[in-house]
Amino acid sequence: MNRIKYILELNSIKPDGDITAPLAVTAEKKRKSVKKRAKALPVIAVLLSSAAVFTALFLIIRAARKNTPEPDVTSAVSTTEAPAPGPVERLPEWFSADLLYEDEYGKFRKTALNTHVSPDGTVTSSRFLPEYMDDVFEQTVLTLRADAKRFSEVPDSPDAGIAETDAGRYGEEKLYIIGSARHGSFEYLLTLKVTDNGTIRLADDHRIVAQAQKRGSVLFRTDVLMSASAKIYKIRVENTEYVIYREWDVALGECELAVSARSSVPAPKLESIRFQLRLDDGRIIPVTFKAKTNNMTAVITPAGGAPTPEFISFAQERTFEDRATVTDIINYTGVQWFTPVFRYKADNDDIIAGVAIVYGSSDDKNGYPRNGIGDSSYVSRSYYMYAGSEQTGLYYNPASSAPRFSAAGGIPFLLCARMNGGKILSTFALPAGQFRSLTDCGISVIEPDEKMWFSLQIIMNYQYQQEQPYFYSLYSFYGTPDAEPQYTYPPLSEFLGLRAPYVSAAYDGVRYPYIKELLTTGVIKTEDVTYGKTKLHQTTLKAYEQRDYYITDINGLLCGVCDDTSWIMSNSGSAPDGTLCVLSDDSGTMIYAGDMPRPVGVTGRYAFEALDNGIYIGEFSGNIENSYTVSYIKEITDDGVVTVYYPSIVYNDPSLLYNGRRTYVSPGGAIVCNDPYGRAVIRESYEPASPTEYTLERDGSTGFVILRAVETDVPRPEIPHSEETLAVRRLP
Amino acid sequence: MNNDEINAYIKRRADDLFRFAFVLTVSDGGAAEILREAVSDMTAKNKWDREDYETELFRAIYKRALKYRGEPMSRAAVCEKYGEKSEEFFELLSKPLAERARIHLSLYEDLTDGEAAAITG
Numbered sequence: 001m002n003r004i005k006y007i008l009e010l011n012s013i014k015p016d017g018d019i020t021a022p023l024a025v026t027a028e029k030k031r032k033s034v035k036k037r038a039k040a041l042p043v044i045a046v047l048l049s050s051a052a053v054f055t056a057l058f059l060i061i062r063a064a065r066k067n068t069p070e071p072d073v074t075s076a077v078s079t080t081e082a083p084a085p086g087p088v089e090r091l092p093e094w095f096s097a098d099l100l101y102e103d104e105y106g107k108f109r110k111t112a113l114n115t116h117v118s119p120d121g122t123v124t125s126s127r128f129l130p131e132y133m134d135d136v137f138e139q140t141v142l143t144l145r146a147d148a149k150r151f152s153e154v155p156d157s158p159d160a161g162i163a164e165t166d167a168g169r170y171g172e173e174k175l176y177i178i179g180s181a182r183h184g185s186f187e188y189l190l191t192l193k194v195t196d197n198g199t200i201r202l203a204d205d206h207r208i209v210a211q212a213q214k215r216g217s218v219l220f221r222t223d224v225l226m227s228a229s230a231k232i233y234k235i236r237v238e239n240t241e242y243v244i245y246r247e248w249d250v251a252l253g254e255c256e257l258a259v260s261a262r263s264s265v266p267a268p269k270l271e272s273i274r275f276q277l278r279l280d281d282g283r284i285i286p287v288t289f290k291a292k293t294n295n296m297t298a299v300i301t302p303a304g305g306a307p308t309p310e311f312i313s314f315a316q317e318r319t320f321e322d323r324a325t326v327t328d329i330i331n332y333t334g335v336q337w338f339t340p341v342f343r344y345k346a347d348n349d350d351i352i353a354g355v356a357i358v359y360g361s362s363d364d365k366n367g368y369p370r371n372g373i374g375d376s377s378y379v380s381r382s383y384y385m386y387a388g389s390e391q392t393g394l395y396y397n398p399a400s401s402a403p404r405f406s407a408a409g410g411i412p413f414l415l416c417a418r419m420n421g422g423k424i425l426s427t428f429a430l431p432a433g434q435f436r437s438l439t440d441c442g443i444s445v446i447e448p449d450e451k452m453w454f455s456l457q458i459i460m461n462y463q464y465q466q467e468q469p470y471f472y473s474l475y476s477f478y479g480t481p482d483a484e485p486q487y488t489y490p491p492l493s494e495f496l497g498l499r500a501p502y503v504s505a506a507y508d509g510v511r512y513p514y515i516k517e518l519l520t521t522g523v524i525k526t527e528d529v530t531y532g533k534t535k536l537h538q539t540t541l542k543a544y545e546q547r548d549y550y551i552t553d554i555n556g557l558l559c560g561v562c563d564d565t566s567w568i569m570s571n572s573g574s575a576p577d578g579t580l581c582v583l584s585d586d587s588g589t590m591i592y593a594g595d596m597p598r599p600v601g602v603t604g605r606y607a608f609e610a611l612d613n614g615i616y617i618g619e620f621s622g623n624i625e626n627s628y629t630v631s632y633i634k635e636i637t638d639d640g641v642v643t644v645y646y647p648s649i650v651y652n653d654p655s656l657l658y659n660g661r662r663t664y665v666s667p668g669g670a671i672v673c674n675d676p677y678g679r680a681v682i683r684e685s686y687e688p689a690s691p692t693e694y695t696l697e698r699d700g701s702t703g704f705v706i707l708r709a710v711e712t713d714v715p716r717p718e719i720p721h722s723e724e725t726l727a728v729r730r731l732p
Numbered sequence: 733m734n735n736d737e738i739n740a741y742i743k744r745r746a747d748d749l750f751r752f753a754f755v756l757t758v759s760d761g762g763a764a765e766i767l768r769e770a771v772s773d774m775t776a777k778n779k780w781d782r783e784d785y786e787t788e789l790f791r792a793i794y795k796r797a798l799k800y801r802g803e804p805m806s807r808a809a810v811c812e813k814y815g816e817k818s819e820e821f822f823e824l825l826s827k828p829l830a831e832r833a834r835i836h837l838s839l840y841e842d843l844t845d846g847e848a849a850a851i852t853g
Contacts, residue, residue, distance in 0.1 A: 001820045006839045009821045012814045015750040015764055020743045206736060 189233045202228050228252055325352055329417045332424045349420045356386035356415035387413035387429040536585060543580035733780045755836045756797035758804035758825050766796035790851045794833055
């Protein structure tokens with residue numbers, strides 16, 4: 001089983017109530033009994049007492065060392081910044097001193113204290129709790145002064161460091177953020193967990209770490225500090241909450257400290273702490289924590305333009321797997337942000353496609369965020385859409401809103417990462433024109449103008465817990481509606497070993513189902529069927545149509561994507577199943593390819609017969625209340641050529657009229673909806689006893705077929721069945 | 733470790749320990765029971781001061797699970813109490829105890845095969 005999936009499965013399995021209390025009582029009780037036994041042996045206790053002191057000291061030292069990062073996670077200190085191997089770019093740290101985000105850090109602390117990170121770095125509960133939504137925390141501007149004795153260039157320094165921090169609440173377990181650094185769009189925070197009962201102790205081993213507190217400053221005992229265990233949190237703000245991606249333990253005594261002696265205060269000022277973080281795949285990210293740049297201003301820099309209503313949130317949908325994937329892709333590609341929107345399989349690899357933004361230039365990298373746009377409290381920064389020239393702005397309101405960007409200029413390219421076994425094999429840019437299939441999140445419809453829409457779910461915190469989407473945001477991908485399809489698969493007729501019918505060019509604006517070249521995946525079944533008096537061979541198969549670089553079912557509904565060599569079906573549950581019905585006659589000529597009759601309130605099967613130069617659609621019977629009878633459907637063009645329309649499948653279910661289809665009201669009152677293939681679909685009910693004659697006409701301006709309906713009392717004529725009239729072979 | 737440290741550790745890891753115990757017993761009550769017993773064992777045998785106390789605790793939980801004879805929860809009961817679970821998850825729960833433990837320690841606790849084997853024996 002996949003690790004992430006397994007962890008998620010277990011996430012809801014928790015003990016009833018607080019199990020720690022009975023466990024703790026057990027521990028306490030047993031420990032006391034051990035002590036009682038020890039009291040019974042006072043002599044031994046005395047003899048061992050001196051050894052116990054040493055043992056205790058040893059245990060303290062060991063406890064401190066226990067949290068030393070494992071060699072494969074955090075490397076030893078290096079005084080040089082070796083370039084990170086691979087494509088990871090060490091981005092400059094750029095901060096602004098005039099923007100402070102104390103509230104955000106307060107939220108972070110609360111988040112971190114309520115979060116558990118499992119040994120593999122998976123955050124098992126990263127939600128920002130609703131009760132903290134409006135909490136306001138005191139300012140935390142932390143500077144840390146370190147043990148100067150470790151540095152010969154700073155003589156006579158006191159054996160203490162000073163940290164300015166908030167006073168906090170009495171007895172509260174707190175996180176001191178003693179430094180921050182950025183890499184890509186992530187922020188690394190170096191934190192120290194303490195308890196504050198007037199005396200500040202390390203939360204892990206209760207040693208006193210601070211001796212005094214004055215004017216909001218904490219005087220640290222650096223002998224304790226330097227043997228203490230701190231944590232690095234790798235975080236990013238997403239949708240108003242801190243998302244903790246990773247957590248590392250580090251021993252402060254084993255890091256590289258840069259100390260400035262230029263400080264005006266007596267103690268030297270700790271300027272930075274430097275680590276190299278070794279990622280799971282072996283790559284190393286050098287990280288420098290700078291105490292003086294402990295703020296959130298690194299998130300964004302100036303952007304052009306004001307926020308527009310076309311925002312898309314970067315909120316990720318609940319899965320930790322996605323978060324890990326996002327992390328990997330960002331680190332691999334060096335983009336600034338990546339929002340996955342689609343996932344599919346190709347050659348047993350996972351392809352993650354998403355929207356990415358990048359810096360436009362080195363100026364962008366080093367620029368400062370612009371604080372405030374108009375009267376708003378937004379801060380913003382400009383980016384470019386991945387692999388394109390379109391500029392976009394990333395906006396962030398530190399007080400209330402999610403980071404989001406305006407993509408009004410379109411998303412010309414998607415960033416795709418090919419992954420296998422959780423490892424990124426390669427990345428590539430995919431033009432959005434080739435990739436208009438973003439169905440993973442929900443609805444996808446291709447409209448007649450072939451503009452592709454997709455929806456992104458935006459999850460808010462309080463709804464996140466119920467896993468309910470907050471709202472849908474629709475966004476348009478610009479396609480190339482007139483692009484020539486590139487067929488790389490055999491036509492349907494060839495696939496089935498049938499002769500293709502003649503392709504009529506009579507109606508430019510109308511496409512016929514049987515002339516389309518379809519992608520096929522396999523025959524489900526073949527059987528002989530009888531429609532009316534006609535015996536035909538019916539083949540049911542999975543079939544899809546290639547349109548540009550996406551795959552639709554035969555009704556034009558999106559199923560997947562494709563390129564010149566392969567095609568991939570969406571794994572979305574909303575994707576059509578692509579079932580196709582092909583009818584052929586005894587001569588092996590395909591005469592119909594189209595929808596299977598849908599069992600929407602219909603138990604019967606419509607029938608058709610070949611009649612006099614036309615098709616008679618027989619009674620449409622079933623369990624629907626308003627079954628109806630359609631008489632003739634035929635058309636004779638000006639030059640006398642008979643065009644035979646094979647049966648339009650008649651529904652009276654409005655839901656089958658997909659968004660985007662064009663509808664007409666015929667003179668007879670019938671609503672005619674022509675589907676992408678020119679088949680007329682009638683949406684109306686008729687009395688079974690009142691046969692109506694329909695005539696199909698082509699609208700010269702649009703090319704669409706209009707069904708003219710004329711009620712008639714003329715009984716349905718008895719026209720002998722003629723095999724000849726069935727096929728369009730009669731056309732020139 | 734002193735009691736405070738033990739309690740702090742237990743508090744921090746309670747859910748994880750419970751999950752391990754649950755996977756072994758497939759019982760909420762059983763998990764709580766063997767977890768309690770394992771902690772008692774650790775305390776009585778002064779194993780909290782060992783450097784590998786966590787390994788010892790996992791081992792104690794596993795040993796207690798071997799002796800556990802309680803009725804496992806039904807699939808329906810598990811789903812009712814903890815929400816729908818996948819077929820894969822129940823397949824895992826149906827595996828032999830040692831294999832179940834090794835899989836859990838590998839997937840959830842990220843232990844190596846060798847480390848997991850040291851716990852399951």
